[in-house]
Amino acid sequence: MENEENFQEKRCSELLLYLALNIEDFQILPKIKLETDLPQTIIDGIRKYFLTYQSACEYANQIFLEIYKSGAIKKYCQQSKIGKKLPTAFYIHISALGQLHPLLQLYENLAHRLYLKATSQQKADAKTTTLIKFNFDKPTISYLYYPDFDTDPHPALKTSISINMNSGNLEYRNYHNSKNPPVLHRKETFVNTDYPHYKKFAKLTSAEVKLGLLDNTRLIGTRQGWLTHLKNYGIEIKDHRVIQHTIEIPIPKIERHKAAIVRKKISKPVRLGLEANLFTEGTTFFDYGCGHGGDIKHIAQKGYQSAGWDPYYSPDNSCIAADVVNLGYVINVIESLAERREALIKAWGLTKQVLIVSAMVLINDEKTKNKLAYGDGIITSRNTFQKYYEQEELKSYIDQVLNVDSIPIDLGIFLVFKDEKQGQNFRASRLKTRLSTPRINSKNQKFVDYEEQLIPLMNFMSDRGRLPVRGEIAEEADLIAEFGSFRRAFRVILQATDSVEWDQITDKRRQDLLVYLALTKFGNRPKFSQLAEVVRNDIKALFGSYTQGCTLADLMLFSLGDSELISKCCKNSSIGYKFSNSLLVHVSAVAKLDPLLRLYEGCANRTIGRLNEATIIKFHTKLPIISYLFYPDFDTEAHPVLHTSMHIDLRDLSVSYQSYTNEYNPPILHRKDALVTPDYPDYEKFAKLTQQEEDRGLLNNFKNIQNRIAWLKCLEENCTEIKGHRVYWQTNVDPYRLKILKSAHATRKRERKKQL
Structure with missing residues (x-):
């Protein structure tokens, strides 16, 4: 029946x-x-x-x-008895399309007409479809091709064609050569129960669910993320079966204590914690796996209660809870997967406020030469185990084990906040632009009389871009008693300052918040109640509501997909040095860029982390890539040498590094003044140097002077030498040659002055 x-x-x-x-x-x-x-x-x-x-x-x-009514597609997708339902989309296998409601079949059929027309111009494999995706947030249907859907437990996406039903525009993507393509999970949800492999798919999913492998969907959407996830669990998937590696493999005796370093200075993770203002009056510190105890001594010397434990050097010490707990370069010296996981969980259990986790990350292959590979790490000549992580792999591991969203603050260094509100407040604070309080340009008598009382209100307004609410500043009682309200007090401030400058501060703070809210979209965007009270007050004052703020942020995030818009922002930027395919900006000036470019860089920074020593950020305009460049002598050398570069491809979040420390002919930097803003401490010195070099024609052929040897040759040919940030004529050179160069130099100076 x-x-x-x-x-x-x-x-x-x-x-x-x-x-x-x-x-x-x-x-x-x-x-x-x-x-x-x-x-x-x-x-x-x-x-x-x-x-x-x-x-x-x-x-x-x-x-x-x-089908043209708003919400109709979403309604019938959510009512469907088959198919995979997500908050913003619905997926169905091509074999089950006939089981959908006629409205959905009609909608797909109309799209299919456009699809067939388009794919006739594409490669042959684009004509094959495995899954159909109905999008809820935009009028789009996507045809997804997974050639190994039946045979691979978690097949990779090969091609995708998306059709906009309103405009008829098509977007084609090919993941064939991608190192980190999207992968599928829960395959049985896409098909009908009579599909030939349904039972096999369902059995695999059931086994994965029991082991918690599918709990954190944010970490497992791509091939690398999924493989790292399985590796962290010690699990392998073969022929749609889950294989747990529980057999102990005989290994060399690893002497972990030899990996401990005797530190004369504070370790980098703890130093960054101090610089991030994690330590305030009364903060307690515990170093889990403290080694020789160097960080404990340094923190104690700064006046904080400090303790630690180490299984070899301090095994009798008690493990006590503390506000700040450091797990510094510990998990990378533990060869056992189970013990490594246990160490991370124990350190987290001791944490009251924030856990600092650090591990070695793989920068380049040179560090692993002449060493024996073992498991997922390396056994060094000292017989110590070293697990070298990729940056994204380390974040994935921390997030998966602790079920958190860790915050990268440098390569191999992450913060994990116990209180999500505190974590969100920290994220927001890192995106705040440093602004100065508007100048007092009028000695209005009333302002002069109350200046001392009004300064705290001015500082708060400069910091938050809004008036305070009750309880936000310590001087509230005095201000209310004298002026009746914060708004009336601010009117007195306006009599002595420029209102335009205050409006600019408010607008800048609004931009800061937009970037922050847009970046929360990448994780689990917090509920309004999960935000710190001060951030909630910012949002209400600057956007009216959380919904409005998130809507504006999402629109800005969506616009990142327009590569032409990014390129236009780079070309129109008043800050930075522009090349044909990129924009270079000093890190001190990033906060002053267009909000869209700040968000563009934030996408890389939030997930992977910014190279802490980064001096220059490079925005690529042809490809979605952000590069962090480290010039250690940027301030002191006229033409500093590139030390390290890190490139993040936003398409698959792959990271590549390059070190130039042993390069005979490394890249160098020119026109430093163009990379910073006029308020940078050495701006005038940089600008004067560039002007002198232009007058001598040293920068005329820019492509030929980007490396050290070519630059030195250019200086030699132009009888020039640079000392500090000043340009001089060489002595003991051909007088006739020098006379010609000086004449050309004088001509350029005259031409420049005419144009002023």
């Missing part, structure tokens, strides 16, 4: 779809072919299931018109 009902339902859907697809397009009252124009089998079906042709046409017309 049930099979008969299913057959009848399917037959009705097929008939309605047939009629709807024969509706003449673009008519207010859609018309369908005459009954006599239809095949006899269709006529018989209509009479059997709808009694009359008119009744069937009314149903078909209703479906055709309803």
